[in-house]
Amino acid sequence: MGLIRILMLAVAGLLIYSFYKKLTAGSRRAHDVKEDERLGRLVQDPQCHVYVDSKDAVHRKVKGGDLFFCSEDCADDYLAANQPEESRPS
Ligand SMILES: [Zn+2]
Missing domain, CATH: 1.20.5 (Single alpha-helices involved in coiled-coils or other helix-helix interfaces)
Structure with missing residues (x-):
């Protein structure tokens, strides 16, 4: 028992x-x-579609909007492809 x-x-x-x-x-x-x-919050890189932390991301203001990129290279590539030539310093 x-x-x-x-x-x-x-x-x-x-x-x-x-x-x-x-x-x-x-x-x-x-x-x-x-x-x-x-x-922080996750943001998507519009160039390579990778998710990055907004704290670590490369931040760009484009037409009043906020864009976040994983690297300076992505930011430059994206802005080169999405901004009119005349607004870019050469
Ligand atoms: Zn990227």
């Missing part, structure tokens, strides 16, 4: 443990999302 009780306790403990692990895994995911929001 004593042994069965110990076994049942062990099974109950395992169930509680796995349930607790599931709970903490879920809350850890939520924490990661918050961490991402704190670090």
Whole structure:
């Protein structure tokens, strides 16, 4: 009788443990999302379509809009292809 009780306790403990692990895994995911929001937001490079963090991105203002690029090269290539020649210093 004593042994069965110990076994049942062990099974109950395992169930509680796995349930607790599931709970903490879920809350850890939520924490990661918050961490991402704190670090910045993802923006897409319109030249090569890569996603970059707005903090690290190369920022250009074009016609009043904000554009973000992964590198100076992408920014230059994109602006060269999307701006009229006369507005560009040569
Ligand atoms: Zn790029």
